[in-house]
Amino acid sequence: MxxxxxxxxxxxxxxxxxxxxxxxxxxxxxxGELMRVPGRPMAAEFELSAPDGSVHRLADYRGAPLILNFWATWCPPCRAEMPSLQRAHEQLAQDGIGVLAINVGEDPETVDRFRQDFKLDLPLPIDTDTSVTQAYPMRGLPTTFVIDAQGRLALRASGELAWDHPEVLERVRRLK
CATH class of the missing domain: 1.20.5 (Single alpha-helices involved in coiled-coils or other helix-helix interfaces)
Known part of the structure; x- marks a missing residue:
């Protein structure tokens, strides 16, 4: 040649x-784009415990929007987006908007170690048997839903997203 x-x-x-x-x-x-959920179905109710012993029920968040994230410590995109979820949690708390990151299938020690390593204070309940995860329309991790004040699935992101981006925060706030 x-x-x-x-x-x-x-x-x-x-x-x-x-x-x-x-x-x-x-x-x-x-x-990672934040998309509308067609038909805005009701979010599946749940009750889950976090490593610190706190119990989280979807019903406890009714009346204000909620960012509901599904993640795992072994998932690189989940790990990458977690700091932005923490910052969104800090910024949205003043508006009465919750952020809840449900760990999928891991043990409390692993989740607590992750929380400490990443310096997180947002709630991290664990879906140990994945029954809650299976009740939501998702294909992979991370998947995040924004639930409106009436408890309906309004928005969805599949994959990593910068949750603390001003445009994302504004879309969440508009659901109030």
Whole structure:
């Protein structure tokens, strides 16, 4: 193969790889987009305990919007988005809006260690048998729902999202 053909082949491969990388980044951006939930069905009721012994029921959050996140410590996108959920929790608490991050299937010690490592104070109840997780329309982790003040699934994000972004916070606040 001549030098010019190798150069052409190399440049073509680099262009294909660059296009693939761009498409992958676009897909990741779409995965984290906050979308409306068609038909706004009622959110499934639950009662779950957190490692600190606190009990969290969906009914306790009725009357104000709630960000309901499903996550696991072994999930890289979950780990990446958790600091933004903490910051959203801090910013929305003054508006009476809750943030609840339900761990899917892990033990209390693992979740508590994660809470300490990430310096989290938002509630982290655990769905040990995944029955609550299975009651929500989701395919993977992280998946987050924004439940409106009437208890309906209003918005949904599949994948990592910057929950403390001003536009995201404003969309949540509008559900009040």
């Amino acid at each position: 001549t030098f010019s053909k190798r150069l052409t082949t190399t440049l073509a491969l680099r262009a294909i790889l660059a296009l693939f990388a761009t498409l992958l980044l676009d897909l990741q951006a779409l995965a």
